[in-house]
Amino acid sequence: MSAQALHTARTLSDHLPVLIIIIPFLAAPLTVLIGSRRLAWPIAFGAALSSFVISVLLLLRVLDSGVISYAIGGWLPPIGIEYRIDAANAFVLLLVSAIGTIVLPYTIQSIKSEIPERHHTLFYTMYLLCFTGLLGVVVTGDAFNVFVFLEVSSLSTYVLVAMGAQTDKRALTAAYDYLVMGTTGATFFVIGIGFIYAATGTLNMADIALYIQVHGTNRTLETAFAFIMVGMGLKAAVYPLHLWLPNAYTYAPSAVTSFIAGTATKVAIYVLLRFMFTIFQPDFLFEMHAVRWVMMPLAILAMFAASLIAVFQSDFKRMLAYSSIAQIGYILLGIGLLSTTGLTAAIVHLFNHGITKAALFMGVGALVLRSGSSFYAKIEGMGKVMPFTSFAIVIAGLSLIGVPGTAGFISKWVLVQAAIEQGYWPLALAIVGSSLLAIIYVWRVIETLYMKQPADGWVKQEAPLTMLVPLWIMAGATVWFGIDTELTMTAARTAADGLLHGFMAGGQ
């Protein structure tokens, strides 16, 4: 962008990259200032919906005409903060804003039974802050800005998790553990950024990438890379760094779990992708070793160990949490293959797993509204009591396994293709083997829901429509994206191409 372009009049559509952040960010304090429980939801929903619309517009524009660069406040990069949107961000933006918007109607009934009434306004404030933070991490092209938005989203997530304390006091310790581990991770990330700044003298991602391309790497940059991988690995719950996840997902209010399970870890993975492929180019030998000998084995370990733990759970919500860790393994495996197909698989799975998990956690929340608990023993026979909710859970469960016709199948299929393409057929077998474990844990749910008798005196009564409709939109989306793969595959392939073959092309 030339300096001249800045002085020409700008239309509203030029400001879309910053509006997507500003609208929910301003709406968050507005809910507190107005302080009305009745108005908090409409404000939150309006803000989230506008972000969603903007993210659709941005994705269409990026797919159409390439990278968008936006200089905050007119300060040109690399001095000023730049928001830079290519296919990878636009796609993740769409995922986050879509889940954030669809979960919102669901929260109305769900939080009534799970969060004390005096906290409802603050719940929406925190929700909006978390939403903004996640979008901000994705949209920004400035390395330090990533940290700031990351902390905005993390701090509000800790509060949201702790709001589950009315149902189970363990939500508090879960939030505390998440706070300690999350802050450690974020601080590691800042150390990495500091090393990068010390070595390159810039914080703009494209500028750092250019510097590394021209000057090559050195020990400081390698240390920075290691710190960033560990820090973001903590946030993304990469297998041995996942310890905060099961408790946080289990004890958080259902609405919160549906939102963060589909978005928070995905955003962390996006940051990993950005740093691995855009900033440190993959031909950088040190990184190749890190990916091949550290990330891939951990991914395979996650796929099996976490799935195996999921099989033996007796709590539906906790089972899904462990399954999330396993699914993150698939995404990392796709990244670890270091090929366009592998990366496409990773990005598609990031999206497909996001919507699948959001649907499942929403389903659990609807069941909990009736039964008061997500233990298998408490939700026996719910297929007869809440047929629509249960059927949506079954559909999303099939997508979790990867049955053809669902979104989960598409991403696993591409992943298997990527593995075979490089001649790693044992990896393809591992993917199939881990899916077999998924069949077991999903089958246990189906068995509990449909083949047991409901407890005495339970009449057939569905969840309220505000929960059922979002649940079915998500469940419908898992089928839709399993059949019509045009949007997801095109976006993911463009994103993968962009990540592997340079962020530098286009834009400026």
Next chain:
Amino acid sequence: MPEIEYILGHLNYWLFTVLMMTGLYIVVAKGNLIKKIVGLNLFQSAVFMFYISLGKITGGTAPIFPLDMRIDPATVYTNPLPHVLILTGIVVGIATTSLGLALIVRIREEYNTIEEDEILGIEKELVAQENRTLGDAMGGRA
């Protein structure tokens, strides 16, 4: 001797590393929830020190223009950018600390203790109870 020069020349990095590791050690090793937060603070402060020392340039003065805007090209200024970044970092650190302490207050209300091993004991008892009433034939909770 070049080694001593090397060690002294990187003194700020050594101090930063020691402080950082002390903080991280407290987070991992201490069982008291408040002490963990203190450790976390120490850990974060170490990183702030690292950034601030990065901005220091030998012989550099404060990066402020003189009022008459007549700048002597020979003047060396320290780099203000890391300092500004850390201003943000400090705000984040305060928010984290206060949220952590608030959580500890709530934990103490519910558990009546802030010692990690006692909390773990209480939670273990809760899980055992859940397993007795709700656990099923497949071996309960892993």
